[in-house]
Amino acid sequence: MPAAQPPRGPSRNALLVEVQALRQRVTALEQEKHDLEIMLEMATDHADDLSEALQQERDDLETVLELTTDHGDAIEADLQTQAEALARRSQFIRETFGRYVSEEVVAQLLDAPEGLELGGAKRKVTILMSDVRGFTALAECLEPQEVMTFLNRYLEAIVDVILAYRGTIIEILGDGLLVLFGAPLSRDDDAERAVACALAMQLRMDDTNAPNRRLGLPDVEMGIGIHTGEVVVGNIGSQQRTKYGVVGSAVNLTGRIESYTTGGQILISSTTYAETAALLTVSHQLTVAPKGVAAPITLSAVTAIGGIHSLCLPTQIEMPVPLPQMLDLRYTVLEGKFAGSTLYGGRLVKLATRTAELHLDQPVGAFSDLKLHLLRPTGEVVPGELLAKVVETRPEDAFRVVVRFTSIPEAAGMFLDTVRRDEYPVIDRAE
Amino acid sequence: MDIIHEDYQVRYDAATATVICQGSFRLRGTEEYAPILQVLTAAADTKPATLTLDLRTLQFLNSSGINTLAKFVLHVRQYNATQIVMKGSHHFPWQEKSLKNFQRLLPGLQLEIE
Numbered sequence: 001m002p003a004a005q006p007p008r009g010p011s012r013n014a015l016l017v018e019v020q021a022l023r024q025r026v027t028a029l030e031q032e033k034h035d036l037e038i039m040l041e042m043a044t045d046h047a048d049d050l051s052e053a054l055q056q057e058r059d060d061l062e063t064v065l066e067l068t069t070d071h072g073d074a075i076e077a078d079l080q081t082q083a084e085a086l087a088r089r090s091q092f093i094r095e096t097f098g099r100y101v102s103e104e105v106v107a108q109l110l111d112a113p114e115g116l117e118l119g120g121a122k123r124k125v126t127i128l129m130s131d132v133r134g135f136t137a138l139a140e141c142l143e144p145q146e147v148m149t150f151l152n153r154y155l156e157a158i159v160d161v162i163l164a165y166r167g168t169i170i171e172i173l174g175d176g177l178l179v180l181f182g183a184p185l186s187r188d189d190d191a192e193r194a195v196a197c198a199l200a201m202q203l204r205m206d207d208t209n210a211p212n213r214r215l216g217l218p219d220v221e222m223g224i225g226i227h228t229g230e231v232v233v234g235n236i237g238s239q240q241r242t243k244y245g246v247v248g249s250a251v252n253l254t255g256r257i258e259s260y261t262t263g264g265q266i267l268i269s270s271t272t273y274a275e276t277a278a279l280l281t282v283s284h285q286l287t288v289a290p291k292g293v294a295a296p297i298t299l300s301a302v303t304a305i306g307g308i309h310s311l312c313l314p315t316q317i318e319m320p321v322p323l324p325q326m327l328d329l330r331y332t333v334l335e336g337k338f339a340g341s342t343l344y345g346g347r348l349v350k351l352a353t354r355t356a357e358l359h360l361d362q363p364v365g366a367f368s369d370l371k372l373h374l375l376r377p378t379g380e381v382v383p384g385e386l387l388a389k390v391v392e393t394r395p396e397d398a399f400r401v402v403v404r405f406t407s408i409p410e411a412a413g414m415f416l417d418t419v420r421r422d423e424y425p426v427i428d429r430a431e
Numbered sequence: 432m433d434i435i436h437e438d439y440q441v442r443y444d445a446a447t448a449t450v451i452c453q454g455s456f457r458l459r460g461t462e463e464y465a466p467i468l469q470v471l472t473a474a475a476d477t478k479p480a481t482l483t484l485d486l487r488t489l490q491f492l493n494s495s496g497i498n499t500l501a502k503f504v505l506h507v508r509q510y511n512a513t514q515i516v517m518k519g520s521h522h523f524p525w526q527e528k529s530l531k532n533f534q535r536l537l538p539g540l541q542l543e544i545e
Binding site for chain 1: 491492493494497498501502505524525528529532533535536
Protein backbone atom coordinates (compact mmCIF):
# COMPACT_ATOMS: atom_id res chain seq x y z
CA MET A 1 0.00 0.00 0.00
CA PRO A 2 1.35 3.42 -0.88
CA ALA A 3 2.11 5.72 1.97
CA ALA A 4 -0.64 8.19 2.80
CA GLN A 5 -0.38 11.48 0.89
CA PRO A 6 -0.41 14.66 2.87
CA PRO A 7 -3.82 16.43 2.42
CA ARG A 8 -4.04 18.79 -0.53
CA GLY A 9 -4.97 22.53 -0.04
CA PRO A 10 -3.46 25.59 1.53
CA SER A 11 -0.88 25.12 4.04
CA ARG A 12 -1.57 25.89 7.64
CA ASN A 13 0.43 29.02 7.33
CA ALA A 14 -1.61 30.19 4.48
CA LEU A 15 -4.77 29.58 6.47
CA LEU A 16 -3.41 31.51 9.37
CA VAL A 17 -2.69 34.42 7.04
CA GLU A 18 -6.17 34.23 5.66
CA VAL A 19 -7.70 34.18 9.12
CA GLN A 20 -5.62 37.14 10.04
CA ALA A 21 -6.86 38.99 6.95
CA LEU A 22 -10.47 38.10 7.72
CA ARG A 23 -10.09 39.36 11.25
CA GLN A 24 -8.76 42.64 9.96
CA ARG A 25 -11.64 42.87 7.53
CA VAL A 26 -14.14 42.35 10.33
CA THR A 27 -12.48 45.04 12.39
CA ALA A 28 -12.59 47.42 9.43
CA LEU A 29 -16.25 46.63 8.85
CA GLU A 30 -17.02 47.13 12.48
CA GLN A 31 -15.29 50.54 12.33
CA GLU A 32 -17.16 51.37 9.16
CA LYS A 33 -20.44 50.38 10.80
CA HIS A 34 -19.62 52.50 13.79
CA ASP A 35 -18.74 55.44 11.54
CA LEU A 36 -21.93 54.99 9.58
CA GLU A 37 -23.90 54.90 12.76
CA ILE A 38 -22.27 58.13 13.86
CA MET A 39 -22.87 59.67 10.46
CA LEU A 40 -26.49 58.58 10.58
CA GLU A 41 -26.82 60.05 14.00
CA MET A 42 -25.22 63.27 12.81
CA ALA A 43 -27.45 63.42 9.77
CA THR A 44 -30.51 62.77 11.91
CA ASP A 45 -29.51 65.43 14.37
CA HIS A 46 -28.89 67.83 11.53
CA ALA A 47 -32.23 67.01 9.96
CA ASP A 48 -33.86 67.57 13.33
CA ASP A 49 -32.20 70.95 13.54
CA LEU A 50 -33.30 71.79 10.03
CA SER A 51 -36.78 70.58 10.72
CA GLU A 52 -36.90 72.64 13.88
CA ALA A 53 -35.76 75.71 11.99
CA LEU A 54 -38.35 75.06 9.31
CA GLN A 55 -40.99 74.62 11.95
CA GLN A 56 -39.95 77.92 13.53
CA GLU A 57 -40.09 79.60 10.16
CA ARG A 58 -43.44 78.03 9.48
CA ASP A 59 -44.70 79.24 12.88
CA ASP A 60 -43.39 82.71 12.18
CA LEU A 61 -45.06 82.79 8.79
CA GLU A 62 -48.32 81.62 10.30
CA THR A 63 -48.04 84.31 12.95
CA VAL A 64 -47.27 86.97 10.36
CA LEU A 65 -50.22 85.78 8.29
CA GLU A 66 -52.52 85.93 11.31
CA LEU A 67 -51.10 89.28 12.28
CA THR A 68 -51.70 90.64 8.79
CA THR A 69 -55.21 89.20 8.66
CA ASP A 70 -56.05 90.57 12.11
CA HIS A 71 -54.70 93.93 11.04
CA GLY A 72 -56.80 93.79 7.88
CA ASP A 73 -59.85 93.02 10.05
CA ALA A 74 -59.03 95.95 12.34
CA ILE A 75 -58.73 98.34 9.40
CA GLU A 76 -61.95 97.03 7.87
CA ALA A 77 -63.74 97.55 11.19
CA ASP A 78 -62.42 101.12 11.40
CA LEU A 79 -63.45 101.81 7.83
CA GLN A 80 -66.89 100.35 8.49
CA THR A 81 -67.30 102.62 11.52
CA GLN A 82 -66.18 105.59 9.47
CA ALA A 83 -68.47 104.65 6.59
CA GLU A 84 -71.42 104.35 8.97
CA ALA A 85 -70.64 107.72 10.55
CA LEU A 86 -70.40 109.24 7.09
CA ALA A 87 -73.67 107.62 6.04
CA ARG A 88 -75.40 108.98 9.16
CA ARG A 89 -73.99 112.41 8.43
CA SER A 90 -75.11 112.23 4.80
CA GLN A 91 -78.57 111.19 5.93
CA PHE A 92 -78.67 114.07 8.41
CA ILE A 93 -77.58 116.59 5.79
CA ARG A 94 -80.13 115.25 3.33
CA GLU A 95 -82.90 115.37 5.91
CA THR A 96 -81.92 118.82 7.16
CA PHE A 97 -81.37 120.48 3.82
CA GLY A 98 -82.85 118.23 1.18
CA ARG A 99 -86.24 119.91 1.06
CA TYR A 100 -84.91 123.42 1.19
CA VAL A 101 -81.87 123.49 -1.06
CA SER A 102 -81.12 122.09 -4.49
CA GLU A 103 -79.65 118.61 -4.98
CA GLU A 104 -76.48 120.34 -6.16
CA VAL A 105 -76.06 122.08 -2.80
CA VAL A 106 -76.70 118.80 -0.96
CA ALA A 107 -74.00 117.15 -3.07
CA GLN A 108 -71.58 119.97 -2.29
CA LEU A 109 -72.28 119.70 1.43
CA LEU A 110 -71.59 115.97 1.29
CA ASP A 111 -68.35 116.56 -0.59
CA ALA A 112 -67.08 119.04 1.98
CA PRO A 113 -68.60 118.08 5.32
CA GLU A 114 -65.69 119.59 7.22
CA GLY A 115 -66.51 122.99 5.74
CA LEU A 116 -69.99 122.88 7.16
CA GLU A 117 -70.55 124.28 10.62
CA LEU A 118 -73.94 123.03 11.67
CA GLY A 119 -73.47 124.05 15.27
CA GLY A 120 -73.90 127.73 14.56
CA ALA A 121 -71.72 130.23 12.82
CA LYS A 122 -71.73 133.95 12.27
CA ARG A 123 -71.59 134.75 8.61
CA LYS A 124 -72.50 137.29 6.00
CA VAL A 125 -75.56 136.33 4.00
CA THR A 126 -78.07 137.97 1.70
CA ILE A 127 -81.59 137.54 3.05
CA LEU A 128 -84.68 137.53 0.85
CA MET A 129 -88.19 137.80 2.29
CA SER A 130 -91.31 137.70 0.19
CA ASP A 131 -94.98 138.04 0.95
CA VAL A 132 -98.07 137.72 -1.19
CA ARG A 133 -100.20 140.85 -1.19
CA GLY A 134 -103.91 140.37 -0.88
CA PHE A 135 -103.59 136.69 -0.07
CA THR A 136 -105.49 136.95 3.19
CA ALA A 137 -108.36 138.72 1.41
CA LEU A 138 -108.26 136.17 -1.41
CA ALA A 139 -108.26 133.30 1.10
CA GLU A 140 -111.43 134.65 2.67
CA CYS A 141 -113.39 134.28 -0.56
CA LEU A 142 -112.07 130.76 -1.32
CA GLU A 143 -112.94 127.34 0.07
CA PRO A 144 -110.20 125.86 2.31
CA GLN A 145 -109.32 123.32 -0.39
CA GLU A 146 -109.01 126.10 -2.96
CA VAL A 147 -106.75 128.07 -0.61
CA MET A 148 -104.42 125.07 -0.37
CA THR A 149 -104.51 124.50 -4.13
CA PHE A 150 -103.62 128.13 -4.72
CA LEU A 151 -100.88 128.15 -2.08
CA ASN A 152 -99.32 124.94 -3.34
CA ARG A 153 -99.38 126.09 -6.95
CA TYR A 154 -97.76 129.35 -5.90
CA LEU A 155 -95.11 127.69 -3.72
CA GLU A 156 -94.28 125.04 -6.31
CA ALA A 157 -93.52 127.69 -8.91
CA ILE A 158 -91.60 129.96 -6.51
CA VAL A 159 -89.60 127.20 -4.75
CA ASP A 160 -88.40 125.97 -8.16
CA VAL A 161 -87.09 129.45 -8.92
CA ILE A 162 -85.37 129.77 -5.52
CA LEU A 163 -83.61 126.42 -5.84
CA ALA A 164 -82.51 127.28 -9.37
CA TYR A 165 -80.76 130.36 -7.96
CA ARG A 166 -79.28 128.22 -5.16
CA GLY A 167 -81.20 129.87 -2.37
CA THR A 168 -81.74 128.07 0.93
CA ILE A 169 -85.37 128.18 2.03
CA ILE A 170 -85.34 128.67 5.78
CA GLU A 171 -89.02 129.27 6.39
CA ILE A 172 -92.31 128.94 4.59
CA LEU A 173 -95.01 130.66 6.60
CA GLY A 174 -98.20 130.46 4.59
CA ASP A 175 -97.59 132.76 1.66
CA GLY A 176 -94.41 134.25 3.11
CA LEU A 177 -90.88 132.99 2.47
CA LEU A 178 -87.54 133.50 4.20
CA VAL A 179 -84.63 132.57 1.96
CA LEU A 180 -80.87 132.80 2.49
CA PHE A 181 -78.15 133.20 -0.07
CA GLY A 182 -74.74 132.45 1.45
CA ALA A 183 -75.64 129.69 3.90
CA PRO A 184 -74.89 126.86 4.37
CA LEU A 185 -72.48 127.50 1.48
CA SER A 186 -71.29 130.96 0.62
CA ARG A 187 -70.38 132.10 -2.85
CA ASP A 188 -69.01 135.33 -4.20
CA ASP A 189 -72.23 136.14 -6.05
CA ASP A 190 -74.69 135.59 -3.19
CA ALA A 191 -76.13 139.14 -3.33
CA GLU A 192 -76.31 139.08 -7.12
CA ARG A 193 -78.12 135.72 -7.17
CA ALA A 194 -80.56 136.93 -4.52
CA VAL A 195 -81.59 139.96 -6.60
CA ALA A 196 -81.77 137.89 -9.79
CA CYS A 197 -83.88 135.33 -7.92
CA ALA A 198 -86.28 138.07 -6.77
CA LEU A 199 -86.73 139.27 -10.36
CA ALA A 200 -87.28 135.69 -11.56
CA MET A 201 -89.82 135.15 -8.75
CA GLN A 202 -91.76 138.25 -9.82
CA LEU A 203 -91.71 137.10 -13.44
CA ARG A 204 -93.08 133.69 -12.39
CA MET A 205 -96.09 135.26 -10.65
CA ASP A 206 -97.90 135.39 -13.99
CA ASP A 207 -97.88 131.56 -14.08
CA THR A 208 -99.52 131.56 -10.67
CA ASN A 209 -102.13 134.12 -11.61
CA ALA A 210 -103.12 132.70 -15.00
CA PRO A 211 -105.17 129.76 -13.58
CA ASN A 212 -106.73 132.15 -11.01
CA ARG A 213 -107.87 134.48 -13.76
CA ARG A 214 -109.59 131.59 -15.54
CA LEU A 215 -111.47 130.93 -12.28
CA GLY A 216 -112.47 134.58 -12.10
CA LEU A 217 -110.26 135.19 -9.07
CA PRO A 218 -108.29 138.39 -8.57
CA ASP A 219 -104.56 138.51 -9.30
CA VAL A 220 -102.21 138.31 -6.36
CA GLU A 221 -98.94 140.19 -6.20
CA MET A 222 -95.76 139.62 -4.30
CA GLY A 223 -93.51 142.10 -2.53
CA ILE A 224 -89.86 141.18 -1.96
CA GLY A 225 -87.34 142.72 0.44
CA ILE A 226 -83.60 141.94 0.28
CA HIS A 227 -80.81 142.82 2.69
CA THR A 228 -77.19 141.74 3.13
CA GLY A 229 -75.77 141.48 6.63
CA GLU A 230 -74.30 139.31 9.36
CA VAL A 231 -76.46 136.64 10.95
CA VAL A 232 -76.02 133.52 13.01
CA VAL A 233 -77.00 130.36 11.15
CA GLY A 234 -77.13 126.83 12.49
CA ASN A 235 -79.33 124.23 14.03
CA ILE A 236 -81.93 125.82 16.24
CA GLY A 237 -84.38 123.95 18.40
CA SER A 238 -84.76 121.35 21.07
CA GLN A 239 -83.70 117.70 20.90
CA GLN A 240 -87.15 116.72 19.64
CA ARG A 241 -87.23 119.20 16.83
CA THR A 242 -84.22 120.81 15.27
CA LYS A 243 -84.05 122.81 12.10
CA TYR A 244 -81.52 124.82 10.21
CA GLY A 245 -82.38 128.38 11.10
CA VAL A 246 -81.16 131.94 11.15
CA VAL A 247 -81.20 134.70 13.76
CA GLY A 248 -79.98 138.27 13.76
CA SER A 249 -81.12 141.86 13.45
CA ALA A 250 -80.44 141.65 9.70
CA VAL A 251 -83.37 139.22 9.44
CA ASN A 252 -85.70 141.63 11.23
CA LEU A 253 -84.53 144.49 9.02
CA THR A 254 -85.24 142.42 5.90
CA GLY A 255 -88.78 141.93 7.20
CA ARG A 256 -89.14 145.68 7.61
CA ILE A 257 -87.81 146.30 4.09
CA GLU A 258 -90.28 143.77 2.74
CA SER A 259 -93.12 145.59 4.53
CA TYR A 260 -92.35 148.76 2.52
CA THR A 261 -92.93 147.01 -0.80
CA THR A 262 -96.06 147.14 -2.82
CA GLY A 263 -97.19 144.29 -5.05
CA GLY A 264 -94.70 143.41 -7.78
CA GLN A 265 -91.96 145.44 -6.16
CA ILE A 266 -88.43 144.47 -5.10
CA LEU A 267 -86.73 146.69 -2.53
CA ILE A 268 -83.08 146.13 -1.62
CA SER A 269 -81.00 147.67 1.16
CA SER A 270 -77.89 149.76 0.55
CA THR A 271 -75.61 146.86 1.59
CA THR A 272 -77.11 144.61 -1.08
CA TYR A 273 -77.08 147.49 -3.56
CA ALA A 274 -73.37 148.15 -2.88
CA GLU A 275 -72.55 144.60 -3.99
CA THR A 276 -74.73 144.57 -7.07
CA ALA A 277 -75.06 148.19 -8.22
CA ALA A 278 -73.09 147.75 -11.44
CA LEU A 279 -75.58 145.15 -12.71
CA LEU A 280 -78.86 146.69 -11.62
CA THR A 281 -81.47 148.97 -13.05
CA VAL A 282 -83.18 150.86 -10.23
CA SER A 283 -86.44 152.72 -10.85
CA HIS A 284 -86.17 154.89 -7.75
CA GLN A 285 -84.70 155.09 -4.29
CA LEU A 286 -86.46 155.90 -1.06
CA THR A 287 -85.37 156.72 2.45
CA VAL A 288 -87.22 155.08 5.29
CA ALA A 289 -86.86 155.01 9.06
CA PRO A 290 -87.94 151.59 10.30
CA LYS A 291 -88.70 151.00 13.97
CA GLY A 292 -85.69 149.78 15.91
CA VAL A 293 -83.17 151.15 13.40
CA ALA A 294 -81.09 154.11 14.56
CA ALA A 295 -80.66 156.04 11.30
CA PRO A 296 -82.90 156.22 8.24
CA ILE A 297 -81.93 153.75 5.52
CA THR A 298 -82.00 154.04 1.76
CA LEU A 299 -83.81 151.40 -0.25
CA SER A 300 -83.61 150.84 -4.00
CA ALA A 301 -86.46 149.55 -6.12
CA VAL A 302 -84.92 147.10 -8.61
CA THR A 303 -86.50 146.50 -12.00
CA ALA A 304 -83.73 144.70 -13.89
CA ILE A 305 -80.39 142.93 -13.61
CA GLY A 306 -77.78 142.57 -16.34
CA GLY A 307 -74.80 140.24 -16.57
CA ILE A 308 -75.39 136.51 -16.90
CA HIS A 309 -78.86 136.71 -15.31
CA SER A 310 -80.32 139.36 -17.61
CA LEU A 311 -83.83 139.70 -16.20
CA CYS A 312 -86.18 142.64 -16.52
CA LEU A 313 -89.60 143.35 -15.02
CA PRO A 314 -92.20 144.68 -17.44
CA THR A 315 -92.55 148.35 -16.56
CA GLN A 316 -95.96 149.79 -16.14
CA ILE A 317 -96.28 153.39 -15.19
CA GLU A 318 -99.69 154.27 -13.97
CA MET A 319 -100.95 157.80 -14.27
CA PRO A 320 -103.97 158.32 -12.02
CA VAL A 321 -106.54 160.41 -13.84
CA PRO A 322 -108.75 162.93 -11.99
CA LEU A 323 -112.34 161.86 -11.50
CA PRO A 324 -114.93 164.53 -12.34
CA GLN A 325 -116.73 163.62 -9.18
CA MET A 326 -114.89 162.48 -6.07
CA LEU A 327 -115.90 159.14 -4.55
CA ASP A 328 -116.41 159.01 -0.80
CA LEU A 329 -114.68 156.35 1.21
CA ARG A 330 -114.13 155.16 4.77
CA TYR A 331 -110.80 153.87 6.00
CA THR A 332 -108.87 152.52 8.94
CA VAL A 333 -105.08 152.36 9.29
CA LEU A 334 -103.63 148.85 9.65
CA GLU A 335 -101.07 148.34 12.34
CA GLY A 336 -99.19 145.16 11.60
CA LYS A 337 -101.85 142.66 10.56
CA PHE A 338 -104.54 144.34 12.68
CA ALA A 339 -106.87 147.12 11.67
CA GLY A 340 -106.94 150.20 13.90
CA SER A 341 -110.24 150.84 15.63
CA THR A 342 -110.80 154.39 14.38
CA LEU A 343 -112.76 154.83 11.18
CA TYR A 344 -111.91 157.91 9.14
CA GLY A 345 -113.46 159.41 6.06
CA GLY A 346 -111.85 160.42 2.79
CA ARG A 347 -112.29 160.82 -0.96
CA LEU A 348 -110.90 159.09 -4.02
CA VAL A 349 -109.89 161.88 -6.39
CA LYS A 350 -107.69 160.24 -9.06
CA LEU A 351 -107.72 156.66 -10.33
CA ALA A 352 -105.59 154.32 -12.46
CA THR A 353 -105.64 150.50 -12.59
CA ARG A 354 -103.94 149.81 -9.28
CA THR A 355 -103.03 153.25 -8.01
CA ALA A 356 -105.18 156.10 -6.82
CA GLU A 357 -104.89 159.49 -5.22
CA LEU A 358 -106.85 160.01 -2.02
CA HIS A 359 -107.76 162.97 0.13
CA LEU A 360 -107.92 161.84 3.73
CA ASP A 361 -109.47 163.46 6.78
CA GLN A 362 -106.49 162.43 8.91
CA PRO A 363 -102.89 162.49 7.65
CA VAL A 364 -101.10 159.12 7.42
CA GLY A 365 -97.41 158.26 7.10
CA ALA A 366 -95.73 156.90 4.02
CA PHE A 367 -95.99 153.09 3.69
CA SER A 368 -99.04 152.94 5.94
CA ASP A 369 -101.42 150.15 5.05
CA LEU A 370 -105.07 151.18 4.75
CA LYS A 371 -108.27 149.20 4.77
CA LEU A 372 -110.89 150.96 2.62
CA HIS A 373 -114.58 150.79 1.88
CA LEU A 374 -115.94 152.68 -1.13
CA LEU A 375 -119.27 154.46 -1.08
CA ARG A 376 -121.60 154.73 -4.05
CA PRO A 377 -122.82 158.24 -4.94
CA THR A 378 -126.03 157.22 -3.19
CA GLY A 379 -124.06 156.81 0.07
CA GLU A 380 -124.48 153.02 0.00
CA VAL A 381 -121.31 151.07 1.00
CA VAL A 382 -119.81 148.93 -1.82
CA PRO A 383 -119.36 145.37 -0.43
CA GLY A 384 -115.83 144.14 0.21
CA GLU A 385 -112.83 145.92 1.68
CA LEU A 386 -109.89 147.13 -0.36
CA LEU A 387 -106.34 147.04 0.96
CA ALA A 388 -103.93 149.75 -0.11
CA LYS A 389 -100.43 150.92 0.75
CA VAL A 390 -99.48 154.59 0.86
CA VAL A 391 -96.69 154.91 -1.69
CA GLU A 392 -96.41 158.67 -1.87
CA THR A 393 -97.02 161.50 0.58
CA ARG A 394 -96.53 165.21 0.02
CA PRO A 395 -94.77 167.35 2.56
CA GLU A 396 -96.85 170.34 1.54
CA ASP A 397 -100.17 168.52 1.86
CA ALA A 398 -100.24 165.75 4.46
CA PHE A 399 -103.89 164.93 3.67
CA ARG A 400 -103.21 164.06 0.04
CA VAL A 401 -101.61 160.65 -0.62
CA VAL A 402 -101.04 158.23 -3.48
CA VAL A 403 -101.90 154.62 -2.70
CA ARG A 404 -101.38 151.37 -4.50
CA PHE A 405 -104.13 148.80 -4.06
CA THR A 406 -102.82 145.51 -2.77
CA SER A 407 -106.17 143.77 -2.72
CA ILE A 408 -109.35 144.59 -4.62
CA PRO A 409 -112.35 142.37 -3.87
CA GLU A 410 -114.58 141.40 -6.78
CA ALA A 411 -117.51 143.71 -6.02
CA ALA A 412 -115.25 146.71 -5.42
CA GLY A 413 -113.31 145.91 -8.62
CA MET A 414 -116.54 145.79 -10.62
CA PHE A 415 -117.62 149.11 -9.11
CA LEU A 416 -114.28 150.73 -10.01
CA ASP A 417 -114.53 149.24 -13.55
CA THR A 418 -117.92 150.87 -13.91
CA VAL A 419 -116.51 154.17 -12.74
CA ARG A 420 -113.66 153.91 -15.28
CA ARG A 421 -115.69 152.53 -18.21
CA ASP A 422 -118.63 154.85 -17.96
CA GLU A 423 -117.04 158.13 -17.24
CA TYR A 424 -113.35 158.03 -16.55
CA PRO A 425 -110.65 157.18 -19.06
CA VAL A 426 -107.55 155.40 -17.70
CA ILE A 427 -104.14 155.67 -19.22
CA ASP A 428 -101.87 152.64 -18.85
CA ARG A 429 -98.60 153.27 -20.51
CA ALA A 430 -96.01 150.55 -20.99
CA GLU A 431 -92.43 151.69 -21.44
CA MET B 432 -31.53 107.43 5.54
CA ASP B 433 -34.76 109.28 6.31
CA ILE B 434 -37.70 109.03 3.94
CA ILE B 435 -39.76 112.16 3.42
CA HIS B 436 -42.86 111.66 1.30
CA GLU B 437 -45.96 113.77 0.80
CA ASP B 438 -48.13 111.21 2.61
CA TYR B 439 -45.66 109.67 5.06
CA GLN B 440 -42.30 110.10 6.73
CA VAL B 441 -39.77 107.68 8.27
CA ARG B 442 -36.96 109.20 10.35
CA TYR B 443 -34.21 107.56 12.35
CA ASP B 444 -32.88 109.44 15.36
CA ALA B 445 -29.55 107.75 16.11
CA ALA B 446 -29.07 109.65 19.39
CA THR B 447 -32.15 108.03 20.94
CA ALA B 448 -32.14 104.94 18.69
CA THR B 449 -35.71 105.77 17.65
CA VAL B 450 -37.42 105.25 14.31
CA ILE B 451 -40.38 107.62 13.92
CA CYS B 452 -43.11 106.71 11.41
CA GLN B 453 -45.66 109.41 10.51
CA GLY B 454 -48.58 109.88 8.14
CA SER B 455 -50.27 107.13 6.18
CA PHE B 456 -48.52 104.06 4.83
CA ARG B 457 -50.56 103.03 1.80
CA LEU B 458 -47.80 101.53 -0.37
CA ARG B 459 -48.38 98.43 -2.47
CA GLY B 460 -46.51 95.19 -1.76
CA THR B 461 -43.03 94.22 -0.61
CA GLU B 462 -41.31 96.08 -3.41
CA GLU B 463 -42.72 99.49 -2.53
CA TYR B 464 -42.09 98.90 1.16
CA ALA B 465 -38.43 97.92 0.57
CA PRO B 466 -37.01 101.41 1.30
CA ILE B 467 -38.90 101.62 4.58
CA LEU B 468 -37.80 98.13 5.61
CA GLN B 469 -34.26 99.16 4.76
CA VAL B 470 -34.38 102.13 7.16
CA LEU B 471 -35.75 99.84 9.89
CA THR B 472 -33.25 97.00 9.43
CA ALA B 473 -30.32 99.43 9.13
CA ALA B 474 -31.32 100.86 12.50
CA ALA B 475 -31.48 97.34 13.93
CA ASP B 476 -28.13 96.42 12.42
CA THR B 477 -26.39 98.96 14.69
CA LYS B 478 -27.55 96.58 17.45
CA PRO B 479 -28.56 99.14 20.06
CA ALA B 480 -29.58 97.77 23.46
CA THR B 481 -33.03 99.30 22.97
CA LEU B 482 -34.60 100.29 19.65
CA THR B 483 -37.77 102.41 19.80
CA LEU B 484 -40.36 102.36 17.01
CA ASP B 485 -42.55 105.44 17.44
CA LEU B 486 -45.86 104.95 15.60
CA ARG B 487 -47.94 107.47 17.59
CA THR B 488 -48.50 109.69 14.57
CA LEU B 489 -48.91 106.88 12.07
CA GLN B 490 -52.56 107.33 11.11
CA PHE B 491 -52.90 104.47 8.71
CA LEU B 492 -51.00 101.27 7.92
CA ASN B 493 -52.15 98.82 5.27
CA SER B 494 -51.60 95.05 5.30
CA SER B 495 -48.33 95.19 3.35
CA GLY B 496 -47.19 97.71 5.94
CA ILE B 497 -47.92 95.46 8.92
CA ASN B 498 -46.09 92.72 7.03
CA THR B 499 -43.06 94.99 6.69
CA LEU B 500 -43.07 95.72 10.42
CA ALA B 501 -43.30 91.96 11.11
CA LYS B 502 -40.26 91.36 8.93
CA PHE B 503 -38.43 94.04 10.88
CA VAL B 504 -39.35 92.42 14.22
CA LEU B 505 -38.09 89.03 12.97
CA HIS B 506 -34.89 90.67 11.77
CA VAL B 507 -34.26 92.13 15.23
CA ARG B 508 -35.13 88.82 16.88
CA GLN B 509 -32.33 86.98 15.09
CA TYR B 510 -29.68 89.09 16.89
CA ASN B 511 -31.21 88.33 20.26
CA ALA B 512 -29.46 91.46 21.48
CA THR B 513 -31.91 94.33 21.08
CA GLN B 514 -35.03 95.19 23.08
CA ILE B 515 -37.77 96.68 20.87
CA VAL B 516 -40.07 99.35 22.32
CA MET B 517 -43.14 100.10 20.20
CA LYS B 518 -45.03 103.32 20.92
CA GLY B 519 -48.63 103.65 19.75
CA SER B 520 -51.67 105.83 20.29
CA HIS B 521 -55.27 105.12 21.38
CA HIS B 522 -56.19 107.80 18.90
CA PHE B 523 -55.95 105.28 16.05
CA PRO B 524 -58.04 102.20 16.92
CA TRP B 525 -56.06 99.86 14.64
CA GLN B 526 -52.90 100.38 16.72
CA GLU B 527 -54.44 98.92 19.87
CA LYS B 528 -55.64 95.88 18.00
CA SER B 529 -52.64 95.17 15.78
CA LEU B 530 -49.51 96.22 17.68
CA LYS B 531 -49.97 93.74 20.53
CA ASN B 532 -49.79 90.93 17.96
CA PHE B 533 -46.09 91.67 17.46
CA GLN B 534 -45.50 90.23 20.93
CA ARG B 535 -46.44 86.86 19.47
CA LEU B 536 -43.38 87.12 17.22
CA LEU B 537 -41.16 88.57 19.91
CA PRO B 538 -42.51 88.01 23.43
CA GLY B 539 -39.94 90.44 24.87
CA LEU B 540 -41.28 93.31 22.72
CA GLN B 541 -42.39 96.20 24.91
CA LEU B 542 -45.60 97.99 23.95
CA GLU B 543 -46.48 101.51 25.09
CA ILE B 544 -49.92 102.70 23.94
CA GLU B 545 -50.81 106.16 25.17
